[in-house]
Amino acid sequence: MSPAPRYRADLPQLGDELFLTDGGLETTMIFLRGIDLPEFSAFDLLKDDEGIEELRRYYVSYLELAKEHDAGFVLESPTWRASPRWGEAIGYSAAELDGANRRAITLMGELRDRYEDDVSPIVISGNVGPQDDGYDPEVRLSADQAADYHSAQIGSFADTEADMVGALTLTYVEEAIGVASAARDAGIPSAISFTLETDGRLPSGQPLSEAILETDAATAGAPAYYMINCAHPTHFESVLGGSWTTRIRGLRANASTKSHAELDEATELDDGDPVDLGQRYAGLRERLPELNVLGGCCGTDDRHVASICGAWPRSS
Numbered sequence: 001m002s003p004a005p006r007y008r009a010d011l012p013q014l015g016d017e018l019f020l021t022d023g024g025l026e027t028t029m030i031f032l033r034g035i036d037l038p039e040f041s042a043f044d045l046l047k048d049d050e051g052i053e054e055l056r057r058y059y060v061s062y063l064e065l066a067k068e069h070d071a072g073f074v075l076e077s078p079t080w081r082a083s084p085r086w087g088e089a090i091g092y093s094a095a096e097l098d099g100a101n102r103r104a105i106t107l108m109g110e111l112r113d114r115y116e117d118d119v120s121p122i123v124i125s126g127n128v129g130p131q132d133d134g135y136d137p138e139v140r141l142s143a144d145q146a147a148d149y150h151s152a153q154i155g156s157f158a159d160t161e162a163d164m165v166g167a168l169t170l171t172y173v174e175e176a177i178g179v180a181s182a183a184r185d186a187g188i189p190s191a192i193s194f195t196l197e198t199d200g201r202l203p204s205g206q207p208l209s210e211a212i213l214e215t216d217a218a219t220a221g222a223p224a225y226y227m228i229n230c231a232h233p234t235h236f237e238s239v240l241g242g243s244w245t246t247r248i249r250g251l252r253a254n255a256s257t258k259s260h261a262e263l264d265e266a267t268e269l270d271d272g273d274p275v276d277l278g279q280r281y282a283g284l285r286e287r288l289p290e291l292n293v294l295g296g297c298c299g300t301d302d303r304h305v306a307s308i309c310g311a312w313p314r315s316s
């Protein structure tokens with residue numbers, strides 16, 4: 001039997017404390033460590049001890065940052081692609097996929113146990129990704145189809161010590177509604193993170209404000225909070241403003257200012273400027289008054305998150 005979740009009923013990042021999370025897991029493994037990830041699927045590393053150790057080393061570098069900066073931490077499991085469509089693409093059966101999702105949370109639990117005396121609180125989040133491409137999906141599910149699709153992975157997380165579900169890089173509102181609904185029905189909190197284009201809109205063309213308000217309206221405010229990921233601050237800072245921004249608590253920006261189309265064609269990693277990225281996060285403090293979960297996305301590593309945390313204004 002899995003240990004009981006610690007924070008499912010009362011997520012601590014809904015308070016005022018600063019929380020860190022990790023950076024670009026997949027880009028770090030591929031470009032910095034030279035590891036092949038089939039279909040960008042980091043969860044495939046969970047199949048053997050060598051891969052698990054690579055993941056462990058990756059997360060430890062960020063937990064050490066949280067320890068150094070006296071911050072909490074959100075441990076996002078390496079399961080962004082561990083859903084039926086992507087699992088099947090690399091040869092996983094439904095049972096094997098369920099096992100991988102559970103092993104991911106077990107690893108997160110081991111890391112929490114190791115660091116809980118030095119980093120507190122540590123929240124375990126079962127990471128969920130989009131059913132289709134995270135930049136330019138060819139297929140768009142209805143809200144009911146999305147809930148059905150994601151229910152298997154979310155159900156696996158709900159039966160572990162995961163405290164919540166974090167859905168990253170969602171590109172259209174129907175999938176967000178489906179994920180939030182499936183998580184609510186499974187009895188586990190969710191955080192919904194949208195990716196944005198260079199104009200600050202979702203890849204579907206919908207403004208971020210409308211996507212958040214529509215998701216809340218369709219789910220009776222089911223998401224615990226919202227996030228932005230896989231976009232550079234210069235892409236969306238101009239669209240921030242209004243009471244809806246108080247629903248945003250997390251940011252995992254890209255290192256690069258390039259568009260998704262440019263990144264999709266890139267053969268080398270664009271790791272941007274970690275110092276500039278940290279300053280841009282700090283510059284968003286007034287526009288995103290509830291922002292307190294800070295990490296990175298494509299092209300970022302522990303250098304970027306260290307810069308982000310170092311630049312972030314802390315209460316004295």
